Amino acid sequence: MRISDALLLSLAGFLVVFIALIALIALIKAITAVFGRRESAPAAAVLPVPAVTVMETVPAAGASGELELYEVDDYNAALVMAVVADSLKVPLNTLRFKSIRLIEEED
Numbered sequence: 001m002r003i004s005d006a007l008l009l010s011l012a013g014f015l016v017v018f019i020a021l022i023a024l025i026a027l028i029k030a031i032t033a034v035f036g037r038r039e040s041a042p043a044a045a046v047l048p049v050p051a052v053t054v055m056e057t058v059p060a061a062g063a064s065g066e067l068e069l070y071e072v073d074d075y076n077a078a079l080v081m082a083v084v085a086d087s088l089k090v091p092l093n094t095l096r097f098k099s100i101r102l103i104e105e106e107d
Helices: 003-035 074-088
Strands: 068-070 099-101
Touching (some): 074 099
Parallel strands (some): 068 099
16 A cells, blocks of 8 residues: 555554544534533532541450551552461451561571
8 A cells, every 4th residue: 555545544443533523513412402402400408527536546356456567668568468367367357467567587
């Protein structure tokens, strides 16, 4: 295929796309003219928001105290806890982790 044929074919493709877009615009305008514009929903009444009370934090059911992390971020600690619970086939909230420490391998 010569370059002139390729350019003519791509021009025809662009022409088809633009004709389809113009047809869609005309269809949308015709539908809008027939059915009219929908009015926007009325604004919702603004209700007063009650004051927020501060509650003390209570650990979740089954939580067991504090966890010390040594050179481990929260994401990796959560992964370790999930893997241990899964390998033991017990729910995570039945386990108690006191600390998680990174142990680096020596070469």
